[in-house]
Amino acid sequence: MTAALDGLLGRMTMYRLTLTLLLILTVEALILSVAGLLAFTPAEIGGTLVAAVGGTIIGTRLMALILRLRPHSESSLITGLILFLIMFPSGTGAGLGGILAAGVAAGASKFLLAVRGRHVFNPAATGAVVASLLGVGVAGWWVANAYMLPVVVVGGALLLYRTRKLSMAAVFLVVAVGILLYGLVQNGMMPGAGLQLILTSYPVLFLLGFMMTEPLTLPPLRWQQWLVAAVVGVVVALQPSIGPVFLGPEFALVLGNAVAFALGQRRGVRLSFAGRRQLTPTSTELVFDTERPVRFRAGQYMELDLPHRGADGRGSRRVFSITSPPQRRTAVTFGLRTAEPGSSFKNALLDLPDNARITGTLVGGDFHLPRDPAVPLLLVAGGIGVTPFISQLRDLAERGERRDVVLVYAVRSEQEIAFRDELTGLATRVVLFMPTSGDAPALPGGWILAGAEPTADSLLAVVPDLPRRKVFISGSPSFIGRLRAEVRTAGVSRVRTDAFLGY
Template sequence: MSALRTARRLLSVPDRLLGRVSMYLLTVVSLALIGVVAIVLAALGRLTYEAGGIALSLVVGVVATLAGTVLGAVLTRSSPHPPSSVITGLILALVLWPSLPTGGPWYQEDLVVLAVAGLAAGASKYLLAWRGRHVLNPAVAGLLVVGLTGYGASIWWVGSQALLPVVVVTGLVVLWRTRRLLYAASLVVPAVALTLVGFTRSGLSLGEAVTIALASSPILFLAAFMLSEPLTTPPRQWQRVGVGALVGVLYAVPLFTDLPVLAQLPVAVTPELALAVGNVVAFTFGVRRRVVLRLEATRRSGTVLDLTFAPSAPLRMRPGQYLEIDVPRAGLTDVRGRRRVLSIASDPASDRVRLVTRTAAVAGAEPSPVKAVLAAMRPGEGLTVTSVGGDFVLPDGDRPLALVGAGIGVTPFLSHLDAIARGTLPARDVVLVHAVKDPADVVEVAGGAALPDGVRRVLVVPPGAPRGVLPAGWEVVDGEALTAAVLARAVPDLDRREVLVSGSPVAVAAATAAAHERGARTVRTDVFLGY
């Protein structure tokens, strides 16, 4: 047991480190690191490309994509988002041919092909979108423009043996941060397996086929940095696995074109075309109709912002799922972009939508531009829902539950309990544990008075916190954090309950370890990634 606890603590270290960095910045740094390593390896003769050509391609890819982004934003009267454009430009530079000017006709230069792809990719963020959602990964859109027109071709030079270590390390970091390891694996496993079959069919040894599939192909880069792109990711786990597997199978199609069923394909299946098909399938899983949330009421307490909206149409979702909202007024100034994922804190069957978020990590800190816009909204102003997703729904059956919410991580549980109070979900034996560092940050359960007798609510507050400001209807337990000892006092029979934990990566890791220490056999988690 002690070894297991040690392992869980070690696994929480990356969360503590990576949780302080925005997803966009982490991805930019990861891709830039791959580019820098490529330049160094080229200078040392380890890559067959010129170091100067790689460096210039990275610059051209980023600048051209930024220009296309600005153009698309102007044409659609939107706010551009530079960080995502930098990511797209770096990806294009790592996929298209890197070279210095050759002195030939300017329109045949590889750098011009890259610039055209960047312009198309940047513009596609706005011109190839529906109700705020990307139809295609922008990098894929740019590659398809130059590829399908015959103007240029991708060579995916990033998929080289020399770059494998840095691609694996940075890819794992990004996938860990986004909790998309299974999604990436759903592409990698069938792609590698079919690649091995295809190459061994052609006469290569298994060892040679493994080297090509893992060390000399773009499979890992495609999965880590392109498939996992949040704005083209399906909302449900089973959908992600299905899309990833589809892309993985399509990736390997060129190795089987000798088969009659594949011999007559009208176009060559490239990695970007395989991903484009996956993107389109993923897009169909999104919101089918436009839903606008009109603000009705705002409540603030401590760092908590509690918003009530009237939706323009019913939301087709289940208690515990999340919404992705578009906040265009903050798009240019917020480095994390204009979209935010927020768990709904009310019963989706209700005619009102409650969203609860934190304006800042600590009281007195400046909110992000998106949170500042949300806090400044006036009644009648609206937000557009761009997607609905999540798998954090209550399990079927009647097994007793313990719902453990660290801070703002309590929000999906508010949706569960509101649905129980309204009769949308059946009554069952539930203990809600809501841990806060400041009593002012307690988030109340809507319809708490209507909850059945089998539902207990337990607040975990720091020792010495004033009890007079705490809401009625809660049991109170002293505790600085969700330790095993605190959970033992809050939920004495935890070992007989199925446990659900929600919150920041660090808080979830700690609470999960504590729950297992108290004998919990099944712990499901929902991590607030903070894109």
């Protein structure tokens, strides 16, 4: 089931998935209002929708026009719909004007409160905070109601699963729900009734699934995300006030965003394009010189920022796994797939002239090998998913560290084997899975051709001690879902995964 879910979600960008789920919530809200199941009339719901979305589009396009940048339409709609679901609906001119102002502030904040092209604060939360501080509007978080709860739960769960933020969600829920439930029980409410009240009346699930999962405002490391989740959870649950200002969930998220920014890498990495080499007919490795040494751990990624003409809806930032070892301090390399119809970003990246300058805005990721060299490892790569493992294997070679490592490498054809000569030089034990017809291909000494597709049985046949190995899987979401199920069937209890899921 997880493989099918990974395959389905992997075909949608995060923007498209989030927008789809928000549109479903919006349609549901309109239907509930018409049916008289919400406390707001259809006119109030409709007016609030137009004001929130319209204001966000105005703020976004105005700032984009001033700064001569291309606005991101899907992002604007997402922000506007979130505002619609959290701002207190109104049918008056003044009320709708306040919601419109919140939308304008939300759209503008993506440009005004940004560092290196990356906005620091969640735009919808920022718009609600600005409206509250100006006294023109208030966030009512009316999306938290019993009728909309099922869609919020399912939608939030899909977003958390897609972004691999389930552990962050657990921290937030334990902290926020724990504190809220303790307070209700102390006031005489039964635990079951208290939990029901929290889930149907407090916006913890919507805040978590639809707003805290925004990749651009999260810190890069898992423990940092846990810390931010705990901070937001405490503020949401305690509901403090500073003078006359009540710190609602929107203030809690903005505070969490500030903590995330403080934890993240705040200085850009200046990169100078130094060359490229063709890895396979469908993949390339790019080389960049660095002005200053770049600190990272093998297996991490870097977000690249490349403003360019004609940028499409995916924007000017993309994440790529680093293939160079950490010891190579004056240059950094990235491997990427180039066969499919390219985005405007990838086309611009591949067309860079020599010595062209770009910026690395973020180094992050927790896809690390265990520090204990005695732990036996199984690395499973699908296609260009081998890139983080190349960095890790290069790192081991640089440090002269010998480990019990088996690389399971699944490719579509012999021509798609990337880093073939280097893997041979590193004396890596490679188990290759590849469809064949006719004679078996000529492989380097020590390599094993184990079949067309890795399955539990075929993996155990070539790696009998698989259940005692620590397993790492890298590749597309569908590949990861399929292989995770196979290695678990083979007896592996815990699997670490690394997938580029996009924004």
